[in-house]
Amino acid sequence: MARTTPLMLQIATGDPRPIVRQIVDGVRMQIATGGLRAGDQLPSVRGLAQQLGINPNTVAKAYAELTTEGWLESRQGMGLYVAAPRQRLSDAERERRLDDAVGRFVNDVIPLDFAADEVESRVSHALRRLAPRRIA
Template sequence: MARPQALMIQIATGDPRPIGRQIVDAVRMKIATGELSAGDQLPSVRGLAQQLTINPNTVAKAYAELTTEGWLEARQGMGLYVAAPRQRLSDDERERRLDDAIGRFVNDVIPLGFAPDEVQARVEHEFRQLVPRKIA
Protein backbone atom coordinates (compact mmCIF):
# COMPACT_ATOMS: atom_id res chain seq x y z
CA MET A 1 0.00 0.00 0.00
CA ALA A 2 1.35 3.46 -0.92
CA ARG A 3 2.37 5.69 1.91
CA PRO A 4 1.00 9.24 2.09
CA GLN A 5 3.16 11.84 0.39
CA ALA A 6 4.59 14.31 2.90
CA LEU A 7 2.85 17.61 2.32
CA MET A 8 5.52 20.18 3.04
CA ILE A 9 3.49 23.36 3.32
CA GLN A 10 3.66 26.20 5.78
CA ILE A 11 0.91 28.38 7.13
CA ALA A 12 1.79 32.07 7.46
CA THR A 13 0.03 33.76 10.35
CA GLY A 14 0.58 37.18 8.77
CA ASP A 15 -1.01 36.11 5.48
CA PRO A 16 -4.33 37.86 4.84
CA ARG A 17 -5.74 34.63 3.33
CA PRO A 18 -7.57 32.29 5.71
CA ILE A 19 -5.68 29.13 6.68
CA GLY A 20 -7.95 26.93 4.57
CA ARG A 21 -7.28 29.09 1.51
CA GLN A 22 -3.51 28.83 2.14
CA ILE A 23 -3.80 25.03 2.19
CA VAL A 24 -5.87 24.96 -1.02
CA ASP A 25 -3.46 27.32 -2.79
CA ALA A 26 -0.39 25.36 -1.63
CA VAL A 27 -1.77 22.00 -2.77
CA ARG A 28 -2.84 23.43 -6.13
CA MET A 29 0.64 24.89 -6.65
CA LYS A 30 2.34 21.61 -5.74
CA ILE A 31 0.18 19.75 -8.24
CA ALA A 32 0.53 22.39 -10.97
CA THR A 33 4.34 22.45 -10.65
CA GLY A 34 4.65 18.66 -10.62
CA GLU A 35 5.83 18.44 -7.01
CA LEU A 36 2.79 16.23 -6.42
CA SER A 37 1.89 13.78 -9.18
CA ALA A 38 -1.30 11.94 -10.09
CA GLY A 39 -1.74 9.02 -7.71
CA ASP A 40 0.27 10.51 -4.84
CA GLN A 41 -1.49 10.00 -1.52
CA LEU A 42 -1.95 13.02 0.73
CA PRO A 43 -1.74 12.97 4.52
CA SER A 44 -4.94 12.29 6.41
CA VAL A 45 -7.00 15.21 7.67
CA ARG A 46 -5.82 14.50 11.20
CA GLY A 47 -2.21 14.03 10.11
CA LEU A 48 -2.01 17.35 8.25
CA ALA A 49 -3.86 19.15 11.05
CA GLN A 50 -1.31 17.85 13.55
CA GLN A 51 1.59 18.77 11.26
CA LEU A 52 0.30 22.34 10.88
CA THR A 53 -1.10 22.53 14.44
CA ILE A 54 -4.50 23.65 13.20
CA ASN A 55 -8.09 22.47 13.58
CA PRO A 56 -8.86 19.29 11.57
CA ASN A 57 -12.09 20.91 10.33
CA THR A 58 -10.00 23.49 8.47
CA VAL A 59 -8.04 20.76 6.69
CA ALA A 60 -11.23 18.81 5.96
CA LYS A 61 -12.82 21.87 4.33
CA ALA A 62 -9.70 22.55 2.24
CA TYR A 63 -9.52 18.91 1.11
CA ALA A 64 -13.25 18.98 0.29
CA GLU A 65 -12.80 22.05 -1.89
CA LEU A 66 -9.84 20.47 -3.70
CA THR A 67 -11.86 17.29 -4.24
CA THR A 68 -14.87 19.21 -5.55
CA GLU A 69 -12.62 21.10 -7.97
CA GLY A 70 -11.10 17.84 -9.23
CA TRP A 71 -7.56 18.27 -7.87
CA LEU A 72 -7.95 15.35 -5.44
CA GLU A 73 -9.93 12.13 -5.47
CA ALA A 74 -11.16 10.18 -2.48
CA ARG A 75 -10.71 6.43 -2.52
CA GLN A 76 -13.09 4.69 -0.15
CA GLY A 77 -11.23 3.48 2.92
CA MET A 78 -7.85 4.44 1.48
CA GLY A 79 -7.61 8.23 1.69
CA LEU A 80 -7.11 11.15 -0.65
CA TYR A 81 -4.98 11.03 -3.79
CA VAL A 82 -3.93 13.53 -6.43
CA ALA A 83 -6.37 13.15 -9.32
CA ALA A 84 -5.31 12.49 -12.89
CA PRO A 85 -4.74 15.70 -14.85
CA ARG A 86 -7.71 17.13 -16.63
CA GLN A 87 -8.99 20.56 -17.49
CA ARG A 88 -10.78 21.53 -14.30
CA LEU A 89 -12.27 24.81 -15.54
CA SER A 90 -13.97 25.85 -18.74
CA ASP A 91 -11.93 27.97 -21.15
CA ASP A 92 -14.12 30.99 -20.33
CA GLU A 93 -13.59 30.54 -16.59
CA ARG A 94 -9.84 30.13 -17.05
CA GLU A 95 -9.76 33.36 -19.09
CA ARG A 96 -11.83 35.19 -16.47
CA ARG A 97 -9.56 34.05 -13.63
CA LEU A 98 -6.44 34.99 -15.58
CA ASP A 99 -7.86 38.47 -16.25
CA ASP A 100 -8.76 38.88 -12.56
CA ALA A 101 -5.32 37.75 -11.40
CA ILE A 102 -3.51 40.04 -13.85
CA GLY A 103 -5.71 42.96 -12.80
CA ARG A 104 -4.90 42.40 -9.11
CA PHE A 105 -1.21 42.00 -9.90
CA VAL A 106 -1.04 45.18 -11.97
CA ASN A 107 -2.89 47.16 -9.29
CA ASP A 108 -0.41 45.94 -6.67
CA VAL A 109 2.72 46.50 -8.80
CA ILE A 110 2.14 49.86 -10.51
CA PRO A 111 2.31 51.87 -7.25
CA LEU A 112 5.73 50.31 -6.53
CA GLY A 113 7.23 52.27 -9.43
CA PHE A 114 9.15 49.51 -11.20
CA ALA A 115 9.78 49.75 -14.94
CA PRO A 116 7.56 47.39 -16.96
CA ASP A 117 10.63 45.60 -18.38
CA GLU A 118 11.87 44.81 -14.87
CA VAL A 119 8.46 43.53 -13.77
CA GLN A 120 8.20 41.30 -16.85
CA ALA A 121 11.70 39.93 -16.30
CA ARG A 122 10.91 39.12 -12.66
CA VAL A 123 7.62 37.42 -13.56
CA GLU A 124 9.37 35.36 -16.24
CA HIS A 125 12.10 34.38 -13.76
CA GLU A 126 9.50 33.25 -11.19
CA PHE A 127 7.68 31.18 -13.81
CA ARG A 128 10.91 29.45 -14.74
CA GLN A 129 11.64 28.73 -11.08
CA LEU A 130 8.14 27.41 -10.27
CA VAL A 131 7.26 25.51 -13.41
CA PRO A 132 10.47 24.12 -14.90
CA ARG A 133 8.81 20.94 -16.22
CA LYS A 134 5.86 22.74 -17.74
CA ILE A 135 7.93 25.26 -19.76
CA ALA A 136 10.67 22.90 -20.97
Protein backbone atom coordinates in the same frame (compact mmCIF):
# COMPACT_ATOMS: atom_id res chain seq x y z
CA MET B 1 -0.82 -0.04 0.70
CA ALA B 2 0.29 3.29 -0.80
CA ARG B 3 2.67 5.49 1.09
CA THR B 4 1.44 8.89 2.12
CA THR B 5 3.29 11.71 0.41
CA PRO B 6 4.22 14.43 2.89
CA LEU B 7 2.87 17.88 2.13
CA MET B 8 5.43 20.63 2.38
CA LEU B 9 3.04 23.37 3.41
CA GLN B 10 3.54 26.27 5.73
CA ILE B 11 0.84 28.48 7.15
CA ALA B 12 1.83 32.14 7.28
CA THR B 13 0.11 34.01 10.10
CA GLY B 14 0.75 37.35 8.37
CA ASP B 15 -0.85 36.18 5.11
CA PRO B 16 -4.16 37.95 4.43
CA ARG B 17 -5.58 34.74 2.92
CA PRO B 18 -7.56 32.48 5.24
CA ILE B 19 -5.78 29.27 6.30
CA VAL B 20 -8.13 27.17 4.14
CA ARG B 21 -7.12 29.24 1.08
CA GLN B 22 -3.41 28.87 1.94
CA ILE B 23 -3.79 25.07 2.04
CA VAL B 24 -5.81 24.94 -1.20
CA ASP B 25 -3.34 27.23 -3.00
CA GLY B 26 -0.35 25.29 -1.67
CA VAL B 27 -1.68 21.89 -2.75
CA ARG B 28 -2.70 23.24 -6.17
CA MET B 29 0.78 24.68 -6.70
CA GLN B 30 2.46 21.43 -5.68
CA ILE B 31 0.31 19.50 -8.15
CA ALA B 32 0.74 22.06 -10.94
CA THR B 33 4.54 22.13 -10.55
CA GLY B 34 4.98 18.36 -10.20
CA GLY B 35 5.75 18.27 -6.49
CA LEU B 36 2.72 16.02 -6.14
CA ARG B 37 1.88 13.55 -8.90
CA ALA B 38 -1.26 11.70 -9.89
CA GLY B 39 -1.80 8.80 -7.51
CA ASP B 40 0.16 10.29 -4.60
CA GLN B 41 -1.66 9.81 -1.31
CA LEU B 42 -2.13 12.89 0.85
CA PRO B 43 -1.84 12.94 4.64
CA SER B 44 -5.03 12.33 6.58
CA VAL B 45 -7.05 15.32 7.77
CA ARG B 46 -5.87 14.76 11.33
CA GLY B 47 -2.28 14.18 10.23
CA LEU B 48 -2.03 17.42 8.25
CA ALA B 49 -3.87 19.36 10.97
CA GLN B 50 -1.38 18.10 13.53
CA GLN B 51 1.57 18.89 11.23
CA LEU B 52 0.35 22.46 10.69
CA GLY B 53 -0.95 22.97 14.23
CA ILE B 54 -4.46 23.89 13.06
CA ASN B 55 -8.03 22.67 13.50
CA PRO B 56 -8.85 19.47 11.56
CA ASN B 57 -12.06 21.12 10.28
CA THR B 58 -9.91 23.65 8.41
CA VAL B 59 -8.00 20.87 6.63
CA ALA B 60 -11.25 19.02 5.90
CA LYS B 61 -12.68 22.15 4.23
CA ALA B 62 -9.56 22.58 2.10
CA TYR B 63 -9.55 18.91 1.08
CA ALA B 64 -13.28 19.10 0.25
CA GLU B 65 -12.71 22.11 -2.01
CA LEU B 66 -9.79 20.41 -3.77
CA THR B 67 -11.88 17.26 -4.27
CA THR B 68 -14.84 19.24 -5.63
CA GLU B 69 -12.54 21.01 -8.09
CA GLY B 70 -11.07 17.69 -9.25
CA TRP B 71 -7.55 18.10 -7.89
CA LEU B 72 -8.01 15.23 -5.42
CA GLU B 73 -10.02 12.03 -5.43
CA SER B 74 -11.33 10.14 -2.46
CA ARG B 75 -10.91 6.37 -2.38
CA GLN B 76 -13.37 4.79 0.03
CA GLY B 77 -11.56 3.60 3.13
CA MET B 78 -8.14 4.43 1.70
CA GLY B 79 -7.86 8.22 1.85
CA LEU B 80 -7.28 11.07 -0.56
CA TYR B 81 -5.12 10.88 -3.65
CA VAL B 82 -3.97 13.34 -6.30
CA ALA B 83 -6.36 12.94 -9.24
CA ALA B 84 -5.20 12.20 -12.77
CA PRO B 85 -4.54 15.36 -14.81
CA ARG B 86 -7.49 16.75 -16.69
CA GLN B 87 -8.94 20.07 -17.74
CA ARG B 88 -10.45 21.23 -14.45
CA LEU B 89 -11.89 24.53 -15.63
CA SER B 90 -13.60 25.67 -18.79
CA ASP B 91 -11.60 27.89 -21.12
CA ALA B 92 -13.84 30.83 -20.23
CA GLU B 93 -13.28 30.28 -16.49
CA ARG B 94 -9.53 29.95 -17.00
CA GLU B 95 -9.55 33.27 -18.94
CA ARG B 96 -11.62 34.95 -16.22
CA ARG B 97 -9.29 33.76 -13.47
CA LEU B 98 -6.22 34.87 -15.40
CA ASP B 99 -7.73 38.33 -15.93
CA ASP B 100 -8.59 38.56 -12.21
CA ALA B 101 -5.09 37.48 -11.17
CA VAL B 102 -3.41 39.91 -13.56
CA GLY B 103 -5.66 42.72 -12.33
CA ARG B 104 -4.79 42.01 -8.68
CA PHE B 105 -1.10 41.73 -9.53
CA VAL B 106 -1.06 45.03 -11.42
CA ASN B 107 -2.90 46.80 -8.58
CA ASP B 108 -0.30 45.50 -6.11
CA VAL B 109 2.71 46.33 -8.30
CA ILE B 110 1.88 49.79 -9.67
CA PRO B 111 2.31 51.53 -6.28
CA LEU B 112 5.79 49.99 -5.96
CA ASP B 113 6.92 52.21 -8.84
CA PHE B 114 9.05 49.71 -10.78
CA ALA B 115 9.62 50.12 -14.49
CA ALA B 116 7.37 47.86 -16.60
CA ASP B 117 10.36 46.04 -18.12
CA GLU B 118 11.70 45.20 -14.62
CA VAL B 119 8.32 43.78 -13.57
CA GLU B 120 8.02 41.76 -16.81
CA SER B 121 11.55 40.43 -16.37
CA ARG B 122 10.87 39.25 -12.83
CA VAL B 123 7.56 37.63 -13.77
CA SER B 124 9.21 35.84 -16.70
CA HIS B 125 12.01 34.63 -14.45
CA ALA B 126 9.56 33.32 -11.84
CA LEU B 127 7.55 31.47 -14.49
CA ARG B 128 10.68 29.93 -16.02
CA ARG B 129 11.78 28.71 -12.57
CA LEU B 130 8.49 26.85 -12.14
CA ALA B 131 8.02 25.60 -15.72
CA PRO B 132 10.74 22.89 -15.70
CA ARG B 133 9.27 21.38 -12.51
CA ARG B 134 5.86 21.33 -14.12
CA ILE B 135 7.04 19.42 -17.20
CA ALA B 136 9.07 16.85 -15.22
